[in-house]
Amino acid sequence: MSVGTEWDGPQVPVSGDEGQAATFALASAAYRDNVIEEIKKTDNEWHQSTVKAGRWKLLRPNLGEAFSRAVVDRMLAPGRKPLIQSFGAEPQVVVEHCLAANNIRRERDNRLSVVMVLCGLIFLPGLIGWLLVFTLRSLVVRRDDKRAGALATALLTGVGVLAVLFLLKMPFSGFWGWYARACVVAPVLGWFWAKRICERAARDLRARWDGLLSGSSVGAKVPEAVPRSPGETAREALRQSLARLSAEQRSNSVFYAGPKGILGMGTRWGAWHLAEDLVPADPNREIHPFRSWDVVRAIHDQLRMLERGPLNTGGFPRPSIRHWIVTPIGENAKEVSRPGGTDVEAFQVKQHAIQDICNKQQFGSGDRHYLGVQWTLWDGQLVITMLITVTVLHETLRIEVTGHALGPVNPLFTTKPAAPTKEVAKSFKPWENRTVNLPLVPTDEVVRLAxxxxxxxxxxxxxxxxxxxxxxxxxxxxxAWADQPWRHRFMADDALRAATPVLRVVHSAAIRVLKENGADTERFGNRSSFLSTQVQDPTPRKADVYDA
Incomplete structure (x- = not known):
């Protein structure tokens, strides 16, 4: 809960809470004022964001405006496509910060609209003239020529001089003369008024941006998400959309997209297989019948002991252990479809359906069952997932353990706001530079916002x-904006270290079930020892890329 705030809306965890670094890094994008093209820096080989160009560059959005609008529309719109879970982050927190940023901008735009009516629409010829000047100036500034900035300044200065001459040597008289003078002056006065409005909003947005990344208490104010009466259908729809978002985040259904790995969990960097024939320990007796689910359940119970060890050295934190239903999709699929029907409730596949998939859907088309053990580390910046699946085909029992790692969010989202500055040469020492502070909201930005x-x-x-x-x-x-963890030494070490103890726990639990049901475990034990040696290879691989 945010500290010291009083308002009628849902309050979300503040940035001082543990494990929220990735969440608040993503949420900070809603308050940013960078150019929208910077989002392209986050592209990787699996995911690319597209900046859709408009018809008039003067009206282009900045990064925060485009991000918050796109996220809200994609995650809360009625009839939206299914979403991928955000492991290591809280999507509802990010969406509520996007809504809060939109509210701040809406208040600013309401005031700017009044300015545009009083100082622009009434004096439309002057407004059109000044907008044409700034459009031409923006085209000059975008040139790669080093003299573009000087040319743009000279253009604006020249137009200003012509405007003064026009005021002094007015070719009209009477009412139209005074109206023509007002058309020149009113937009300029409106610009000064708009500048104060824009600076006030910019300071608020930047304070929230900095607060989210600094650990101060920044709560998202979304009063429109709390209905006050039965007739407020818009508020009720927003509340239901947020509730649906949270329910989908808790879904136990995920999607495997070939070389992209399991969406939301990252690519598969390692895989270890234990596959041997089921042979009776006593040749005179048959193996007691058992199912894949019996082995999975034993592994599940044993994985709960991972946080315990013989030495008091810290070790594993408590992991999240869940049963997952994995649906295959195409590598370049543009949407997913979650399982439905009577076996699914609130995006959760029911327990009996999970058991049926585990025991029966082991070959051919259809969903597959995986038992997952997951750690969220580095304040949400690293998500380690180990997935276990058990199959029985004819007389062969196969246990597969795969490692998945989702790295930190792109550094673009962790950069704090910096005061706008520029390096210029000193007047009497041109071989030296000095730093000059620039306005928080430059001239072109005021015109764009207005x-x-x-x-x-x-x-x-x-x-x-x-x-x-x-x-x-x-x-x-x-x-969508996660980097690989392998460039970070400690994150890579954490991902690699988790594999060996998980693999050994899985094998020991499986061998115990085999012994209890009268199966010979000698071959399984030998194979398990070999895999325990192999898993210590410290090199992550692209296990989802099959070189045939």
Whole structure:
């Protein structure tokens, strides 16, 4: 709960809470004022974000505007496509911060719309003239020529001089003369008014951006998510959308996308297989019948002991142990479809259906069952998942353990706001540079925000004119912008170290079940010892890429 706030809306965990680093790094993107093109820095070989260009560059959104709008539309819109779970993060927290950022911008845009009406729409010819000047100036600034900045400044200065001459040597008289003077002056006065509004909002947004990454108490204020009366259908719809988002996050259904691995858990970096024939320990007696689920249940119980050890050295924190239903999809699939029917309730596949899949769907098409043990480490920046599956084909029992790792969010989301500055040469020592502070909201930014403000009432038109951000599909907040953990030495060590104890626990539990049911365990024991040696190879591989 946020500290010291009083408001009628849901309160989310603040950035001082443990395990929230990845969540608040993603949430901080909603408050950013970087250029939208910076989102391309987060692209990797599996996921790419698309910046959809608009018709008028003056109306282009910045990163925070495009991100918060795209995330809210994708995750809360009625009839939306299914989402991928965000392991290691809380998507509802991110969405509520996006809603809070949209509220701050909406208040700012409402005030700017008033400015545009009083100082722009009434004096439309002057407004159009000044907008054309700034459009031309933005085109000059975007040139790669080093002299582009000087040319843009000279252009604006020249237009200002012409405006002054126009005021002094007015070719009209009477009412139209005074109206023409007002058309020149009113947009300029409106710019000063708009600048104060923009700076106030920019300071608020940047304070929240910095607070989320610094560990201070920043709560998302979303009062519109709490209905106050039965007739408030919009608030009730938003509340239900947030509840559905949380329910889908807890789903036990995941998707395997070939070389991309299991979506949300990361690519498969290692796989170990124990496969031997089921032979009776006593040739005169048959093996007592058992099912795959019996082995899985024994492994599940034994995995609960992972956090215990003979030495008091810290060791494993408590893992999350769950049964997963894995659905195969195409490598380049653009959407997923979650299991449905009577066997699914609130996005959860029921226990009896899980047992049926575990015991019966082991060959051919269909969903598969995996037992997963998962650790969320480094404040959510590292997600380690070990998946276990048990199959029995003819007389062969096969136990497979695979390792998956999801790395930290891209560094773009962990950068704090910096005061805008510029390096310029010293007047009397041109061989030396000095740092000059720039305005928090530059001239072009004030014009951009003021021009966009009246159009924010109809987002589809604004997106068509200014452009938008298209999120990678199938979309999940955490895996869409995750990096590989292998460049971080300690994260890589944690992922590799988890494999050996999990593998040994799985094998010991399985061998115990075999002994209890009268199966010969000598071959299984020999194979298990070999795998225990093999798993100590410290090299992660692309186990989902089969070189045929």
């Amino acid at each position: 021009a966009r403000a009246p159009l924010t009432w109809y987002p589809p038109l604004l997106n068509w004119l200014g452009g938008s951000l298209v999120l990678p599909e199938p979309f999940g907040l955490r895996h």
